[in-house]
Every structure is written in C-alpha cells, then in structure tokens.
Amino acid sequence: MEHPRIIELAKIFDPRGNLSVIEEFKDIPFKIERAYWIYDVPGGDHRGGHAYKENTEFIVALSGSFDVELDNGYEKKTFHLNRSYYGLYVPKGLWREMSNFSTNSLALVLSSTEYDADDYIRDYQEFLKFARV
Numbered sequence: 001m002e003h004p005r006i007i008e009l010a011k012i013f014d015p016r017g018n019l020s021v022i023e024e025f026k027d028i029p030f031k032i033e034r035a036y037w038i039y040d041v042p043g044g045d046h047r048g049g050h051a052y053k054e055n056t057e058f059i060v061a062l063s064g065s066f067d068v069e070l071d072n073g074y075e076k077k078t079f080h081l082n083r084s085y086y087g088l089y090v091p092k093g094l095w096r097e098m099s100n101f102s103t104n105s106l107a108l109v110l111s112s113t114e115y116d117a118d119d120y121i122r123d124y125q126e127f128l129k130f131a132r133v
C-alpha cells in the first residue's frame with residue numbers, strides 16, 4: 001500500500017496576488033477524473049468516515065484549515081491542512097476522516113476516478129478486513 005504524503009505545490013508570488021497550480025502527472029501522480037469541494041461545514045462537524053477501494057485523491061485547503069485523519073488499518077496519522085499551496089496525497093485503500101474545519105474553510109478534492117458508490121467502504125470492520133490482508 002502506498003503512503004500518504006504532503007505535496008508542496010508551485011507558488012507564484014505576485015504583489016497583485018499569489019497563484020498556485022496543479023497539473024496531473026506532474027504535481028500529482030494521477031490523472032484527474034473528477035473535482036469536488038466541501039464547504040459550509042458547520043462547526044464541529046465531520047466529513048468522510050469511509051475508504052475507497054480504487055479512488056485516489058489529492059486534498060487542498062483552498063481556504064481556512066481542517067484536519068484529515070488517515071488510517072491504514074494498523075495506524076492512524078493526522079495531517080493539518082492550512083495553506084493553499086500544499087495538499088495531501090491520499091492513496092486508495094485508506095480510511096479517512098475530516099474534522100476541525102475552520103469557519104469558511106474550503107476543501108478542494110481531486111479524484112482519480114469518476115464517482116462510484118460501490119467504490120466506498122463505509123463500515124469500519126469491513127475496512128479492517130479489506131486493509132489487513
């Protein structure tokens with residue numbers, strides 16, 4: 001199983017405003033099939049609570065901050081995202097929880113596959129069986 005990691009993106013500083021960019025296969029190691037974003041998360045709420053069998057993702061805090069906890073079935077690691085020029089590479093097969101969203105935070109998620117409800121594992125015990133093979 002691949003390890004999750006923070007990827008630092010290009011930052012083009014400019015007095016008129018900064019710019020960052022993501023290109024598939026250059027900045028992130030997969031083809032972008034889908035983009036979605038999570039916003040207006042009420043204080044204290046959680047997102048995630050599932051794993052994907054095939055889908056790989058890259059998560060960027062475009063605005064504000066939040067935590068992403070990743071679990072490979074043996075150990076958990078929490079990543080704090082709070083800059084728009086870095087993101088978290090989340091290989092397939094990891095259980096994911098997102099929490100501690102700041103007010104007005106905006107999470108951009110780039111995905112390697114189309115949406116497929118059958119790709120989700122939403123039961124943690126089932127995930128453990130899947131992960132610990």
Ligand code: TYD
Nearest residue numbers: 034035036038046047048049050114115116
């Ligand atoms: P879900 O992936 O469970 O959200 P999160 O991981 O942030 O808690 O998705 C929430 C709902 O949105 C679920 O009913 C499926 C739907 N959805 C789509 O229709 N297309 C998508 O690409 C995504 C990510 C979710």
